[in-house]
Amino acid sequence: MQLDFTTLATRDSYPWLLATVTPRPIAWVSTVSADGRTNLAPFSFFNAVCARPPTLMFSVANRPDGTKKDTVCNLEAVPELVVNLVPFVLAEEMSASAASLPYGESEFEHCGIASTPSVRVRPPRVAAAPVAFECVLDRVVLIGEGPQAANVIFARILFAHVSDAVLGVDGRPDPAKLDLVARLGGDAYARTREVFSVTRPD
Numbered sequence: 029m030q031l032d033f034t035t036l037a038t039r040d041s042y043p044w045l046l047a048t049v050t051p052r053p054i055a056w057v058s059t060v061s062a063d064g065r066t067n068l069a070p071f072s073f074f075n076a077v078c079a080r081p082p083t084l085m086f087s088v089a090n091r092p093d094g095t096k097k098d099t100v101c102n103l104e105a106v107p108e109l110v111v112n113l114v115p116f117v118l119a120e121e122m123s124a125s126a127a128s129l130p131y132g133e134s135e136f137e138h139c140g141i142a143s144t145p146s147v148r149v150r151p152p153r154v155a156a157a158p159v160a161f162e163c164v165l166d167r168v169v170l171i172g173e174g175p176q177a178a179n180v181i182f183a184r185i186l187f188a189h190v191s192d193a194v195l196g197v198d199g200r201p202d203p204a205k206l207d208l209v210a211r212l213g214g215d216a217y218a219r220t221r222e223v224f225s226v227t228r229p230d
């Protein structure tokens with residue numbers, strides 16, 4: 029089949045993006061409001077951008093009514109964040125934290141997710157996350173406008189926490205020990221269970 033994205037309605041194009049650009053890693057992002065109230069939400073339009081300077085990106089769509097999600101409002105007030113990565117054992121909590129709570133109500137408390145203070149930034153990190161990147165906001169790039177338009181967040185990594193328990197014999201993270209989940213379409217997720225190698229040319 030073929031799809032003409034220049035004529036597809038957003039409600040039709042979005043599911044096709046969700047179901048085809050897979051598997052997607054998940055940024056589990058903690059932020060704080062101006063008065064210090066914590067927020068936690070998952071975003072799977074997420075990836076690393078570059079190592080110099082060390083930068084991550086994720087995309088936060090506006091709500092159907094055109095308003096910004098709490099994560100974006102918080103970053104506009106306090107330009108600091110933690111990007112936590114999500115292991116299989118925290119998949120349920122991660123999904124629960126996608127709930128639309130009133131602004132200022134913490135998903136950490138609402139979902140019973142333990143937090144721990146960060147070293148360089150004000151938002152706390154997810155205590156049980158095997159990897160957490162403490163970041164400052166680099167910039168927000170707007171793609172589109174109004175409902176479903178994207179606030180693409182670029183975040184500069186200042187400091188990282190990597191659990192010793194996920195390191196392999198080479199001192200680097202072992203994918204099997206990390207056991208991160210990735211998002212597929214709808215409510216489906218994948219685990220990093222089958223790993224293979226492909227050599228690349230010099």
Ligand SMILES: Cc1cc2nc3c(=O)[nH]c(=O)nc-3n(C[C@H](O)[C@H](O)[C@H](O)COP(=O)(O)O)c2cc1C
Nearest residue numbers: 069070071072073087088089097098099126127128
């Ligand atoms: C696995 C998963 C991935 C998600 N990815 C995105 C995403 O990439 N962009 C987005 O805008 N919302 C995404 N969402 C929805 C947000 O998490 C949800 O709208 C959340 O309420 C936003 O929280 P906030 O208002 O506290 O920022 C995702 C939800 C789940 C469960």
